[in-house]
Amino acid sequence: MLAEFKQFIMKGNMIDMAVGIIIGAAFGTVIKSLVSDIIMPPIGMLMGGIDFSGLFIALDGEIYASLAAAQSAGAPTINYGLFINNVLSLLVVGFAVFMLVRAVNEMKKKEEVAPKAPPMPSEEVILLREIRDALSS
Numbered sequence: 001m002l003a004e005f006k007q008f009i010m011k012g013n014m015i016d017m018a019v020g021i022i023i024g025a026a027f028g029t030v031i032k033s034l035v036s037d038i039i040m041p042p043i044g045m046l047m048g049g050i051d052f053s054g055l056f057i058a059l060d061g062e063i064y065a066s067l068a069a070a071q072s073a074g075a076p077t078i079n080y081g082l083f084i085n086n087v088l089s090l091l092v093v094g095f096a097v098f099m100l101v102r103a104v105n106e107m108k109k110k111e112e113v114a115p116k117a118p119p120m121p122s123e124e125v126i127l128l129r130e131i132r133d134a135l136s137s
Contacts, residue, residue, distance in 0.1 A: 028093070035089045055081025 008014065036053065044050045056067045057078040064070035070077050121129075 027096075028089075031089050031093050031096070035092055036085055039088060039092070040085060052081040052084045055079075055084070 040052055044052060054067050056070060057080065058064055058070050059076040059078065062070075062073075062075060064073065064075065067077065067079065067081075
């Protein structure tokens with residue numbers, strides 16, 4: 001059973017998938033930073049200085065100065081600002097993946113369109129041709 005597990009883990013697909021997951025997690029961190037640190041501040045400024053990550057509704061009816069204050073008081077909150085940030089992150093990641101897939105598809109199309117040279121004949125075929133040519137002369 002251990003040998004079977006080792007064979008399963010060492011398959012190329014499993015290793016490729018593991019690498020993809022690790023890179024995807026790192027990519028997700030970069031995208032989250034891109035959205036929260038670069039994209040959202042200008043959008044918030046254009047909308048009158050709104051910080052989306054701080055937008056929330058306190059369900060207990062109280063008014064809190066910030067989301068952190070509401071959470072420290074133990075108030076249940078609907079954090080719609082964080083949801084907006086996450087939706088924008090999804091859109092950025094989706095667009096990046098779309099562009100990557102599009103580029104790969106373009107590369108595949110160029111490969112298919114490129115004329116392929118006829119395959120080289122095998123050594124046996126070359127030898128038989130030489131024999132044929134020698135016999136015909």
